Every structure is written in C-alpha cells, then in structure tokens.
Amino acid sequence: xxxxxxxxxxxxxxxxxxxxxxxxxxxxxxxxxxxxxxxxxxxxxxxxxxxxxxxxxxxxxxxxxxxxxxxxxxxxxxxxxxxxxxxxxxxxxxxxxxxxxxxxxxxxxxxxxxxxxxxxxxxxxxxxxxxxxxxxxxxxxxxxxxxxxxxxxxxxxxxxxxxxxxxxxxxxxxxxxxxxxxxxxxxxxxxxxxxxxx
Numbered sequence: 001x002x003x004x005x006x007x008x009x010x011x012x013x014x015x016x017x018x019x020x021x022x023x024x025x026x027x028x029x030x031x032x033x034x035x036x037x038x039x040x041x042x043x044x045x046x047x048x049x050x051x052x053x054x055x056x057x058x059x060x061x062x063x064x065x066x067x068x069x070x071x072x073x074x075x076x077x078x079x080x081x082x083x084x085x086x087x088x089x090x091x092x093x094x095x096x097x098x099x100x101x102x103x104x105x106x107x108x109x110x111x112x113x114x115x116x117x118x119x120x121x122x123x124x125x126x127x128x129x130x131x132x133x134x135x136x137x138x139x140x141x142x143x144x145x146x147x148x149x150x151x152x153x154x155x156x157x158x159x160x161x162x163x164x165x166x167x168x169x170x171x172x173x174x175x176x177x178x179x180x181x182x183x184x185x186x187x188x189x190x191x192x193x194x195x196x197x198x
Contacts, residue, residue: 020190023088023183026173031083033170034095038075041068048072059105074098082177085187092178096171103167114165115158128161135159 041048053064061067074094081091116131142148182189
C-alpha cells in the first residue's frame with residue numbers, strides 16, 4: 001500500500017512538468033471570447049453607447065460613452081494580453097469587473113442558464129420557462145410546416161436565454177488566471193519574470 005501511494009505521488013509530481021497547459025488552455029479559450037466581444041462593440045460603437053445609456057430599453061448606465069470605451073478597450077486589449085501571456089494577472093482584474101457588470105446589468109434578470117433548455121432545470125427563471133415554451137412552440141411549427149429532420153440533423157434548435165452562466169464561467173476562469181498567472185514557457189510573463197530574476 002505504501003509503495004502504491006509513493007507511485008501515485010511520483011506520478012502526480014511528474015505531471016507538474018505539464019502544469020503550464022492549464023493556464024494556457026484558459027488563456028486560449030478566453031482570448032477569442034473577449035476579442036469578439038470587444039470588436040463587435042467597436043464596429044457599432046454609436047449603438048453600444050446608446051444602449052449603455054438608455055434607461056428605457058438599454059442598460060441605463062451613467063457616463064455611457066466612457067463606459068462603452070472602457071468595455072471595448074478592456075475586452076480587445078485583454079484578448080491580446082491573454083493570447084500573448086503578458087500582464088495576465090493585471091488584465092484579469094478589469095476583465096472580471098467587466099464580467100461582473102455584464103452579469104448584473106445584462107444577464108441577471110434571465111436567471112442562470114445562457115441557453116434555454118428542458119423545463120425541469122433547477123436554475124430556470126420565469127423568463128427561462130417562457131423561452132422554453134417558445135422553443136417548444138417553434139419546434140412544433142417546424143415539425144408541422146418544415147423538414148424538421150433536415151433542419152436538426154446537425155444539432156437541435158435552441159433559444160438564447162441570456163442568463164448569467166457564461167459571464168459567471170468567464171469570471172471564474174479569470175479568477176483562476178489571477179491566482180495562477182499566465183503559466184510557464186508559453187507566456188511573455190514567464191520569460192520576463194525569468195529574465196528579471198536572473
């Protein structure tokens with residue numbers, strides 16, 4: 001039993017040589033997410049500013065122009081820094097703030113689920129249940145009037161519920177990067193630190 005425990009510990013110790021893969025995977029996953037979010041906003045900046053500031057049909061945020069440019073800058077610059085592994089701990093903080101603001105101002109009223117799924121979900125809000133009802137009705141219409149098998153052969157129809165699930169997930173991933181950093185070998189942070197320590 002002691003020998004087996006030692007072997008397990010030795011295996012776990014040897015796996016530390018690959019521990020850079022975790023932060024690298026997080027960075028490579030998040031970089032395109034933030035790049036798309038930032039560049040999409042940038043391509044329609046006037047509309048984004050109006051949406052940020054309008055309290056009737058938008059977010060009703062104070063200083064909408066400033067907030068929109070801060071969001072775009074944080075997301076696009078954040079994507080580049082995450083991809084290169086430069087200043088990852090520092091950029092994680094404003095990106096986490098962006099995700100928290102998005103969760104509270106945009107997604108909160110829709111509950112947890114990002115995509116409306118089966119009605120038995122533990123995290124289904126009233127809005128989610130309404131989205132699920134509409135999805136079921138849309139499927140009935142497609143079955144009756146369309147070639148439903150052809151339409152769904154590559155995947156099911158879904159309705160975006162726009163809950164906090166994605167922003168919360170990205171927040172947790174960024175929180176992990178804040179504590180563990182960019183990782184070894186494949187990040188500028190690692191090589192800068194190594195050079196400075198030498």
